Amino acid sequence: MLDIRFIRENAEAVQANARNKACDVDITTLLKLDTDCRVLQGQVDELRQKRNDNVEKSKGGRPTPELIAEGKVIKDQLAEIEPKLKEVSAEFLGLLKKVPNMAWPDVPVGHSEEENVVVKTVGDVPKFDFIPLNHAAIAAKRDWLDKERASKVAGSRFAYVKGDMVRLQFAIINFVMDLLGDETKIAEIAKNNKLDVSTKPFVPVLPPYMIRTEVYDAMDRLEPRDERYKLENDDLWLQGSAEHTLGSMYVNEVLDESQLPIRYLGYATSFRREAGTYGKDMEGLFRMHQFDKLEIESFTTAENGLNEHLLFAAIQDYMLTQLELPHQIVQKCTFDIGKPNARGVDMNTYLPGQGKYRETHTADYMTDYQSRRMNTRVRRKSGALELVHTNDATAFALGRIMIAILENNQTADGQVKVPTALQNYLGGRTIL
C-alpha cells in the first residue's frame, strides 16, 4: 500500500504510474474519499471531545441528571456519524489498497511483456550433434517422472518425481544453502557487481506452508484469489511461494537497525492453481500445481533496499553461471513488474527442449509497499521509526531448474552430465 500523504502530493504521478502498470484505479475518486473521511473524522473527533469533556465534569462523583442527558444527546449524534465514517473509510481503504507501488525511475515503461529489456545474455546456447529432447522425454527414458499415476491420485499438473532426479534436487538445495551461507561468497558476488552491501549470510528457513487471509492480503499476494488454494474449514490458504510466509514474519513488529539486513533462504513446497492456463506448458514439470522452491527474502533499511535488490539479481546470475546454464537477465517493464513491485528482474534460462529462454527466476523489490500494511518497522539508531524495505527473489524453482539442467546437459545416449558445481553434492558423480 502507498502512503496516502504521498498520493495527495503526487496525484498525477501516481495516476500515470497506475496506467503504466495497466492498473485500473481512479486517483481522483480516491482523493475525494480521502477528503470525505477526514471531514467525517473531524466531526467524530469533535463529538468525542464533547463526550470526554462531559465525562470529565463528573469526575470523582456521580454525574448530575443534566450531564447524563447531555451525554445521551452526544451519544445519539455519534451514533449517526460513526457508521458513515466507517463506511466511507472502508471504501477509501479498499481503493487505496488497489493503487500499485510506484515503479523505480529506471524501470522501462511498457505495455506488454514484449517491452521487457534483455540487459545481458550469459553463456552460449548449447549445440548438439543430435536432436535434443525435452526434459519430459529425457526423464521418461530414465523413469524419473510419472505424471500419469499422479493424475490418477491428484489430477493434472502433479507428478511423482523419482530416482536420480530427486537426488539432483537435494544436491541443488545443499549447493544453494552452502553458497548463501558463506559470507565470502556473498562478498565476492557483491564485489564483482560493484555493490556496496552487507555480506551477511542467509539463514535457511522452513516456513509454514499455510497463511491466514488477513496476513496474505497484507502481503498483497492474496489476489488473484483464483490462483490460490483455500482450505475449506479454516481461515487458511496454501502459500504460493515462501515469499508469502517469509515476508510476513515480522508483521506488527519493530526491528532494531542493528538486526538489519535480515536475510533468509526459505525452502517450501509452493501451490498454485494455475487458473486459466489450461493446455499451456502441459509437458513435464514446467507448470505444476505443486512445486518446490528456494526463495531468498530480506528486510533492510530504505537506503539499502535497491542495492539489496541488485545483489539478489546478481546472486541469481551467479548461481546460474555456477550451474553452467545459459541465461538472460531481463529488466521487466512497468507492465510486467507487478502491482507491489518498485522494480523487477527476471532470469530467463535457455531450454533446448523448447528452443527458447523461459522464466526461471524473478527478483522483486517492494520498497515499503508491503511493510506499510504489514506494519513492519525499524528503530533507527537516531531513535526514529521507519518502515522496512522488503526484497524477495527466487533462488531456484527446483522443477524448472532441473528442466534446464536435463535439457542443457543431455547426451546422445540419454544421460545427463552433472554440472561441476553440483558433483560434490552427488557423491562425486559426473553423470546421471
Next chain:
RNA sequence: GGAGGAGUGGCCGAGUGGUUGAAGGCGCUACUCUCGAAAAGUAGUAUCUUGAGUAAUCGAGAUCGCGAGUUCGAAUCUCGCCUCCUCCGCCA
C-alpha cells in the same frame, strides 16, 4: 476435540465502571556529582491519525491481544475471534 487459566507500555507488573495513556520497578537517554567509571540523585522516556506552525512545538481523537456490544462514561462488564499456558483425549 473436551475442561480450566491467561493476554496491560522496550521488559516485569499494579489496576474489576468515573482526573488511568495507564501506579511501581527494570531498562534506556540527558544532567548533577566524579580525574574517570560505578553508585546515588534529578528529569525525561509509546504509537497512529488529524488540525495549527518554516520549525522546535502545541491542540484534538484513537490505541491496555483483535473485533463487536452495554453505558452519560469501559483496561475494567457482555459476546465472538486469535494467541499462549495447564490437564484430558488423539497423534507423526
